Amino acid sequence: EADIYQTPRYLVIGTGKKITLECSQTMGHDKMYWYQQDPGMELHLIHYSYGVNSTEKGDLSSESTVSRIRTEHFPLTLESARPSHTSQYLCASSPGGGRELFFGEGSRLTVL
Amino acid sequence: EDQVTQSPEALRLQEGESSSLNCSYTVSGLRGLFWYRQDPGKGPEFLFTLYSAGEEKEKERLKATLTKKESFLHITAPKPEDSATYLCAVQTDGATNKLIFGTGTLLAVQP
Numbered sequence: 001e002a003d004i005y006q007t008p009r010y011l012v013i014g015t016g017k018k019i020t021l022e023c024s025q026t027m028g029h030d031k032m033y034w035y036q037q038d039p040g041m042e043l044h045l046i047h048y049s050y051g052v053n054s055t056e057k058g059d060l061s062s063e064s065t066v067s068r069i070r071t072e073h074f075p076l077t078l079e080s081a082r083p084s085h086t087s088q089y090l091c092a093s094s095p096g097g098g099r100e101l102f103f104g105e106g107s108r109l110t111v112l
Numbered sequence: 113e114d115q116v117t118q119s120p121e122a123l124r125l126q127e128g129e130s131s132s133l134n135c136s137y138t139v140s141g142l143r144g145l146f147w148y149r150q151d152p153g154k155g156p157e158f159l160f161t162l163y164s165a166g167e168e169k170e171k172e173r174l175k176a177t178l179t180k181k182e183s184f185l186h187i188t189a190p191k192p193e194d195s196a197t198y199l200c201a202v203q204t205d206g207a208t209n210k211l212i213f214g215t216g217t218l219l220a221v222q223p
Contacts, residue, residue, distance in 0.1 A: 043213040098144050103155030
């Protein structure tokens, strides 16, 4: 059983609000990821981190930002949410070395 | 450009009716191929990793195989609880520790 947690699971907010999606893992993994998934579509990598104070943008352009101040914590922030940000956001971690990614349950964001 | 294609998009089976899901890939250098199961509203759950052509992995009613161009997920005598979306992903030599996902196959097993 993977120990990676995302909050909130569901969030409905108005346009222009600032939101932070939380992601924490207790496995001590250095590598963490944020993927975005729309219904019926593939997962797209939007941010990743290979360790504390390391963050990179993924293959899909995103207006969100991330931070990695502690190994176990990798929050994602949207400064001003728009309806186009409505999606499911999945956080994952990995021990690296070609090993699998462990995913959280996801945060489903709806921006009205 | 690295690409992963899964087929069929959706598959409906009767309980006990065996079948296979396909994942074809075009990548510059394959480091590993991953299969995940995803239930509605949840995150993907890891099933298998395959690293080289000819490799096979099994777990209960599922068996994954790998060739140089594609992978198959064979489902033997499926049960309704096997209903889910099955995702294939690849990790390439040029981008280790990142996964490129296909769009998945939605499997429905009817009792």
